[in-house]
Amino acid sequence: MTSFEGVKIFKGLENVAIAETSLSYINGEKGRLVYRGIPVEVLAEKASFEEVAFLLWFGYLPNRKELDDLIRFMADSRDIHPEIEDHIARLPNKAHPMDVLRSCVSLFGVFEDLQASHDELQRAARITAKLPTIVSYHYRLSRGMKPVPPDKTLDHASNFYYMITGEKPDEEISKLMNSILILHAEQGLNASTFTAMVIASTLSDMYSSITGAIGALKGPLHGGANEKVIDMIEEIGTPENVESYVEKALKEKRKIPGFGHRVYKTYDPRSKVLKEYARKLSLKMNDAKYFPIAEKLEKVVVEKLAHKKIFPNVDLYSGIVYKLLGFPKEIYTAIFAIARVVGWTAHVIEYTKSNKIIRPCGVYVGPMNAEYIPLEARE
Ligand SMILES: CC(=O)SCCNC(=O)CCNC(=O)[C@H](O)C(C)(C)COP(=O)(O)OP(=O)(O)OC[C@H]1O[C@@H](n2cnc3c(N)ncnc32)[C@H](O)[C@@H]1OP(=O)(O)O
Numbered sequence: 513m514t515s516f517e518g519v520k521i522f523k524g525l526e527n528v529a530i531a532e533t534s535l536s537y538i539n540g541e542k543g544r545l546v547y548r549g550i551p552v553e554v555l556a557e558k559a560s561f562e563e564v565a566f567l568l569w570f571g572y573l574p575n576r577k578e579l580d581d582l583i584r585f586m587a588d589s590r591d592i593h594p595e596i597e598d599h600i601a602r603l604p605n606k607a608h609p610m611d612v613l614r615s616c617v618s619l620f621g622v623f624e625d626l627q628a629s630h631d632e633l634q635r636a637a638r639i640t641a642k643l644p645t646i647v648s649y650h651y652r653l654s655r656g657m658k659p660v661p662p663d664k665t666l667d668h669a670s671n672f673y674y675m676i677t678g679e680k681p682d683e684e685i686s687k688l689m690n691s692i693l694i695l696h697a698e699q700g701l702n703a704s705t706f707t708a709m710v711i712a713s714t715l716s717d718m719y720s721s722i723t724g725a726i727g728a729l730k731g732p733l734h735g736g737a738n739e740k741v742i743d744m745i746e747e748i749g750t751p752e753n754v755e756s757y758v759e760k761a762l763k764e765k766r767k768i769p770g771f772g773h774r775v776y777k778t779y780d781p782r783s784k785v786l787k788e789y790a791r792k793l794s795l796k797m798n799d800a801k802y803f804p805i806a807e808k809l810e811k812v813v814v815e816k817l818a819h820k821k822i823f824p825n826v827d828l829y830s831g832i833v834y835k836l837l838g839f840p841k842e843i844y845t846a847i848f849a850i851a852r853v854v855g856w857t858a859h860v861i862e863y864t865k866s867n868k869i870i871r872p873c874g875v876y877v878g879p880m881n882a883e884y885i886p887l888e889a890r891e
């Protein structure tokens with residue numbers, strides 16, 4: 513922290529609280545994450561994605577009827593406007609799924625009459641319901657495959673798997689898909705959630721907030737790191753190369769994707785759960801490449817950087833899970849968005865209930881009393 517003319521500068525807003533929230537609690541020293549009081553590991557093991565979405569949006573666990581109503585509402589909301597479908601078909605095949613998602617959520621806002629419904633919770637559920645449809649339609653169309661329309665008999669996570677692969681998941685995969693989305697659904701005022709809140713704080717609309725949040729999540733320092741981890745593992749090639757790769761990266765002062773976190777100063781609790789999913793899937797799929805490299809990376813990086821409190825984050829093992837489930841690398845960050853949209857929308861709704869426009873300040877360090885030189889006189 514530095515200060516100038518009595519104004520303190522908190523670079524990157526580190527340790528600055530801007531609001532109270534009852535959505536999630538993170539203890540960065542102990543590696544704890546709870547959603548509305550319930551540990552994320554418990555939710556990942558026992559709950560469905562829709563149950564967790566309800567918990568985050570409404571503040572309590574739903575009863576059977578409330579859950580069934582949400583499941584039905586989301587299943588009925590998965591279709592996208594035909595003009596948006598046409599738009600997706602016209603986008604370049606090589607467009608990044610996060611760019612496609614960002615553009616399409618923005619378009620939703622064009623098609624919805626924002627004045628017609630003031631129910632922000634319904635709007636949140638509708639946006640959440642549609643994100644998998646956009647990602648899967650673009651993925652399949654861009655590879656010359658027919659889109660798979662949503663199946664109302666499947667839950668949200670299983671339906672996403674089905675729309676990407678064209679195959680209905682068995683019980684084990686369906687459970688895994690739910691758990692992965694739950695683990696990514698919420699994490700306090702991270703960069704993308706904060707982006708959504710900044711936009712919402714001007715009393716703009718939810719589509720604008722989510723469009724901005726998707727743009728923020730895309731960056732490699734945030735959600736984009738899960739794709740970078742797979743690039744890195746492929747570049748490393750074998751566990752024997754890990755040590756030299758890490759040494760070179762540190763010498764060149766490069767950040768190693770999948771490690772480090774603004775809040776967690778120990779193991780991210782989600783990385784421990786995802787590591788076990790990756791381990792089990794590697795055995796099931798008979799894959800001896802990705803998991804051993806990631807595990808060796810974890811060992812070497814922790815040995816070298818634990819003194820700086822650098823440990824695995826949520827992105828180290830998630831990409832391996834997606835890879836082994838058969839998902840193409842380009843959609844890994846979009847899968848993060850499909851889950852995190854619940855946290856984004858829940859924070860927007862919570863914050864705007866007692867809204868104050870978010871407007872920090874910068875400390876001016878440029879020249880004072882500079883002369884205006886006429887254009888013709890400039891060199
Ligand atoms: C879903 C998520 O967003 S989780 C994060 C996903 N992002 C990544 O995995 C990208 C790699 N990680 C990083 O870039 C960072 O750790 C961030 C962006 C996540 C957190 O950044 P900050 O809290 O600002 O920490 P900052 O970048 O200042 O790092 C502090 C120190 O640790 C080092 N460090 C942090 N992360 C790493 C890393 N992944 N590899 C090597 N060194 C690292 C920094 O070089 C710095 O060292 P120094 O004090 O000697 O200069």
Ligand SMILES: O=C([O-])CC(=O)C(=O)O
Pocket residue numbers: 698699700701702703734773774775825826
């Ligand atoms: O909390 C953060 O800064 C990053 C994030 O979104 C996460 O770890 O899920």
